[in-house]
Amino acid sequence: MKTFYIETFGCQMNAHDSEKVVGTLVHEGYTQVVDEAEAGLILYNTCSIRDKAEQKVFHRLNEYKRMQGEGKKFAVIGCVAQQEGQKIFERAPYVSLVAGSASYRNLPDMLARLEAGETRITGLDDRETEETFDTDFTSRSNPHRGYITIIEGCDKFCAYCVVPYTRGKERSRTSASVLAEAQRIAGLGYTEIQLLGQNVNSYRDPSGKRSFAELMVAVGEINGIERVRFTTSHPRDFTKDIVDAIDATPTLCNHVHLPVQSGSTNVLRAMQREYTREWYLERIAWTHAAKRDISLTSDIIVGFPGETDQDFEDTITLLEAVKYDSIFGFKYSPRPNTPAIHMHDSISEEVKAERLAILNTRQREIQREHYARHLNQVDRVMVEGGRNSRGQVLGRSMQNKTVNFTCETTPTVGSYVDVKITQVFPSSLVGEAVSEAIAPSAALLAQQALNARVVVLS
Numbered sequence: 001m002k003t004f005y006i007e008t009f010g011c012q013m014n015a016h017d018s019e020k021v022v023g024t025l026v027h028e029g030y031t032q033v034v035d036e037a038e039a040g041l042i043l044y045n046t047c048s049i050r051d052k053a054e055q056k057v058f059h060r061l062n063e064y065k066r067m068q069g070e071g072k073k074f075a076v077i078g079c080v081a082q083q084e085g086q087k088i089f090e091r092a093p094y095v096s097l098v099a100g101s102a103s104y105r106n107l108p109d110m111l112a113r114l115e116a117g118e119t120r121i122t123g124l125d126d127r128e129t130e131e132t133f134d135t136d137f138t139s140r141s142n143p144h145r146g147y148i149t150i151i152e153g154c155d156k157f158c159a160y161c162v163v164p165y166t167r168g169k170e171r172s173r174t175s176a177s178v179l180a181e182a183q184r185i186a187g188l189g190y191t192e193i194q195l196l197g198q199n200v201n202s203y204r205d206p207s208g209k210r211s212f213a214e215l216m217v218a219v220g221e222i223n224g225i226e227r228v229r230f231t232t233s234h235p236r237d238f239t240k241d242i243v244d245a246i247d248a249t250p251t252l253c254n255h256v257h258l259p260v261q262s263g264s265t266n267v268l269r270a271m272q273r274e275y276t277r278e279w280y281l282e283r284i285a286w287t288h289a290a291k292r293d294i295s296l297t298s299d300i301i302v303g304f305p306g307e308t309d310q311d312f313e314d315t316i317t318l319l320e321a322v323k324y325d326s327i328f329g330f331k332y333s334p335r336p337n338t339p340a341i342h343m344h345d346s347i348s349e350e351v352k353a354e355r356l357a358i359l360n361t362r363q364r365e366i367q368r369e370h371y372a373r374h375l376n377q378v379d380r381v382m383v384e385g386g387r388n389s390r391g392q393v394l395g396r397s398m399q400n401k402t403v404n405f406t407c408e409t410t411p412t413v414g415s416y417v418d419v420k421i422t423q424v425f426p427s428s429l430v431g432e433a434v435s436e437a438i439a440p441s442a443a444l445l446a447q448q449a450l451n452a453r454v455v456v457l458s
Contacts, residue, residue, distance in 0.1 A: 001031055002028075002029055002030045002031065002040060002041070002115075003030065003031050003032070003033045003038060003039045003040045003041070004025055004030045004031070004032055004033070004039050004040065004041040004042070004043060005032070005033055005034070005035070005036040005038070005039035005041070005042050005043070006018055006021065006022060006032070006042075006043040006044075006045060007043070007044050007045065007060075008045040009045065009046060009047045009056075010045075010046070010047025010049060010078070010079070011047065011049065012147065012194075012196060012231065013149065013196055013197075013198065014045055014047055014078060014079075015141075015147075016147040016149060016196055017045065017078070017101055017104065017133070017149075018045050018141075019138050019139050019140055019141055019147065020104065020133060020135050020137070020138050020139075021043070021045065021077070021104060021107065022139040022141075023135060023137035023138040023139040024104075024107045024108065024135060024137050025041075025107075025111070026137065026139060027137040028107075028108055028111050030111075032139075036064075036067070037067075039072065040071070040072060040073065041072070041073045041074075041075065041114075042064060042067075042072055042073070042074050042075070043074075043075045043076075043077060044057065044060060044061070044064075044074075044075070044076050044077070044078075045077050045078045046076060046077065046078040046079055046080035046081055047078060047079050047080065048078075048079035048080045048082075048083045048162050048166055048335065048336075049079070049162070049163075049335075050333075052333075053079075053080055054080050054083065054084055054336070057076065057080045057084070057088075058091055058092065061074070061076070061088075061091075061092040061095065062092075064092075064094075065092070065094060068094040073096045073097075073114060074092070074094055074095045074096060074097075075095070075096065075097035075098070075099070075114075076088050076092075076095055076097070076098050076099075077097075077098075077099045077100070077101070077104070078100070078101060078166075079100070079101070079162070079163075079166035079167065080166075081098045081099055081100055081124070082100030082101070082102070082124060082165070082166040082167070083162065083165065083166050083336060083337065084098075085098065085122070085124050086098075086122070086124075089120055096114055096118070096119050096120065096121060097110060097114055097121045097122075097123075098121070098122050098123070098124065099121075099122065099123030099124070100123060100124055100166060100167070100168075101133070101152070101166070101167050101168075102123075102129055102152070102153070102167065102168040103123025103124070104123075104133040105131060105132075105133045105134075105135075106123055110123060128168065128169060129168065129171065130171050131171065132149070132151075132152050132171055132172070132173050133149070133152065134173060134177055134181075136184075140185075140188070140190075143413050143414060144190070144191075144192060144382065144383075144384060144413055144414040144440070144444070145190065145192045145193070145194055145229075146182075146185035146188070146190040146192065146193050146194070147193075147194050147196055148178060148181050148182060148185070148193060148194070148195055148196065149173075149196045149197065150172060150173055150178050150195050150196065150197055150200065150203050150215070151170060151171070151172045151173070151197035151198070151199065151200060151202060151203045151204075152167060152168070152170070152171055152197070152198070153167045153168040153169045153170045153171055153198065154167060154169075154170060154198040154199055155169055155170045155202070156199060156202075156234060156236070156273075156274075157272060157339075158261075158271055158272050158273055159270065159271050159272040159338060159339040159340040159343070160271060160301065160304065160332065160334075160335065160338055160340045161335070161338060162335040162336065162337060162338055163198050165337045165338070167198060170198075170199065170202055170204075172203050172204050172205060172206060173206075174205060174206050174207045174209075175205045175207060175209050175210040175214075175215050175218070176207065176209070178195075178215060178219070179215075179218055179219065179222070182219045182222055182225070183222060186222050186223065186224040186225055188444065189224075189414075189440060189441040189442070189444025189445070189446070190224075190225075190444060191224060191225060191226040191227065191382075191414070191416075191440070191441075191444070192225075192226060192227040192228075192229070192382060193219055193225060193227070193228050193229070194228075194229040194230065194231065195215075195216065195219070195228065195229070195230040195231075196230075196231065197232070198232070199232065199233070199234040199237060200212070200230045200231060200232060200233060201230070201233040201234060201237045201238055201239075201242060202234055202236075202237040203215065211241065212237075212239075212242065213239070213241040213242045213244070213245040214245075216228055216230065216242075216245055216249070216252055217245050217248075217249050217252070220249050220251035220252050221249075221251070224441070225251055226251060226382075226416065227251060227253050227382070227398065228251055228252050228253060229253045229255065229400070231257050232257050232259060232299075233256060233257060233258050233259075234259070235258055235259070235260065235273075235275050235279075235280050235283060236273075236274055236275055238256075238258060238283050240286050242256075243286045243287055243290050243294070246290065246292060246294060247290050247291050247292055253398050253399065253400065254290075254292045254293060254294045254295060254398055254399055255294065255295040255296075255297070255398070255399045255400040256287060256294055256295070256296055256297075257296075257297045257298065257299075258280075258283070258284075258296060258297075258298055259298050259299035259300075260280055260298050260299070260300060260318065260322075261273060261299060261300060261301050262300065262301065262304065262307070262311065262314075262315055263277055263300075263311075263314040263315035263316070263317060263318030263319070264277065264307070264310075264311035264312075264314040264315060265277045265278070265314075266306075266308075266311055267304055267306070267307050267311045267314075270304065270305070270306055270343075271301075271304060271340075272339065277314065277318065281318075281321065281322075284296065284321070284322050293373070293399070294399075295325045295399035295400065295401070296322060296323070296324050296325060297324055297325055297326045297327060297328075297400075298322070298324050298327050298328075299327065299328045299329075299330070300315060300327050300328070300329050300330070300359060301329075301330050301331075301332050302315070302329065302330070302331060302332065302352055302355040302356050302359055303331050303332040303347040303351060303352030303355060303356075304332045304340070304347075305332070305340060305343040305344055305345050305346055305347065306343070306346060307332075307347060307355075312355050312358075315359065316358070316359070316362055319359075319362055319363055319366055320362075320366065323366055323370050324363065324366065324367075325367065325370060325371070325399065325401065326363075326367065326427065327359075327363050329356050329359045329360055329363070330356075331349075331352040331353065331356050332345075332347070332352065364426050367426040367427060368425075368426045371424040371425070371426065371429065372424055374401075374421045374424055374429055375421055375422075375423075375424055376420065376421060376422075377420070377421050378418055378419065378420050378421075378434060379397045379398065379403065379418070379419055379421060379429075379431070380397075380398065380416055380417070380418055380419075381395035381396065381397055381403045381405065381416065381417050381418075381419045381431075382395055382396050382414070382415075382416055383395050383411045383412065383413050383414065383415050383416070383417060383437065384396055384413060385413065386410060386413075387410055388404065390404075391406060392404040392405060392406055392430070393405055393406070393407060393410060393411060393417075395417065395419065397429070401428065401429055402427065402428040402429070403419055403421070403428070403429045403430070403431060404428060404429070404430050404431075405417070405419045405430065405431040405432055405433055406431075406432050406433065407432070407433035407437075408433070409437075411433075411437030411439075412437065412439055412440055412445070413440075414440035414444050414445075415437040415438055415439050415440050416437065416438040417433050417435060417436075417437045417438070418433070418434050418435035419431040419432065419433055419434065420432055420434045
């Protein structure tokens with residue numbers, strides 16, 4: 001029996017890539033196991049976004065070294081694989097396959113070569129490809145949300161970001177292929193779909209039939225689909241028709257993740273983001289003017305080379321102007337192959353840590369104030385987990401907020417419950433059920449049972 005074990009690290013794109021890799025392996029006759037000791041093939045799906053990611057990869061590979069005498073084969077895939085390339089073979093000669101995400105469509109051929117005894121197989125030269133990794137064999141590990149990648153790669157070349165160098169140029173799927181996959185997901189019983197891309201709203205339909213906003217609406221109109229989410233947007237391609245589509249289409253979730261990275265135009269210019277603070281705030285004004293209450297979240301980097309006290313203060317005042325419902329804050333760290341690695345990293349680690357603490361403290365205060373608007377609202381919540389130690393059920397609102405609520409009976413994961421919000425906290429809502437759960441379809445229950453046998457670690 002051909003068996004495999006896979007570990008996945010990084011963003012939701014990586015997690016969904018692993019779902020497609022798992023599906024491809026299963027289609028090629030492999031069986032997934034939950035213990036690396038039982039696997040004939042061990043795959044490590046890597047991420048290069050965080051600091052020292054490549055060091056963590058080699059540390060993990062060193063842990064695998066003890067198993068090389070057991071006849072196991074090893075594969076490193078994903079962003080660090082593309083970034084480090086042949087160096088992986090040099091530092092970990094027991095690795096047999098190194099492949100970046102742009103070459104996943106060639107996995108069946110690479111697996112055949114691996115089985116034939118080849119020991120140094122690479123998929124590292126496809127970053128200029130126009131093709132995407134479309135497959136009918138995705139093993140969906142999420143029990144209640146179906147993911148669809150609609151665009152791969154990135155053309156933005158922000159000064160700090162390694163993604164264009166590891167995932168290649170932007171290339172979109174046709175709207176017909178996206179809608180066909182969405183139909184398949186709906187047929188499995190899923191009621192929520194999340195559209196994915198490094199810059200999801202940079203989507204350009206190769207067939208010219210639909211804009212990104214029109215594609216979202218079309219997915220939201222599929223029978224059985226209750227919610228459509230998307231991540232991650234880039235401000236440069238965030239257009240007014242996206243807000244209009246959310247306003248007009250009840251199935252489109254009223255949540256936009258729009259990474260700003262800095263509130264200072266000077267820093268944005270140094271980051272090569274190619275927009276200004278004022279330009280970004282114009283897009284925020286569109287969402288504030290919408291009829292629906294659109295939740296806004298963002299990513300922010302502090303301590304980018306050259307960031308002055310005034311630049312940092314501009315970021316704090318941006319928080320106050322936008323009133324994000326949450327942010328992901330990071331200290332700047334240089335990444336290989338990026339333009340910023342050649343900049344003098346003039347901000348000390350102590351100052352970076354201090355600024356990140358100030359940023360998070362102010363954002364928490366804003367969330368404490370801003371979440372109060374939900375008190376006494378009734379929100380429809382999708383159930384995502386069982387009861388916690390306080391007897392509350394875990395769910396998520398249309399705005400992607402965590403809702404912990406009480407109810408008489410424990411609803412099934414994937415069902416929907418109307419919940420009245422009785423308490424608000426800076427990062428979550430608490431409420432009580434005011435309706436009976438709308439149970440998931442029999443098809444989704446069957447799919448959940450199948451998913452329970454598929455393991456993707458994150």
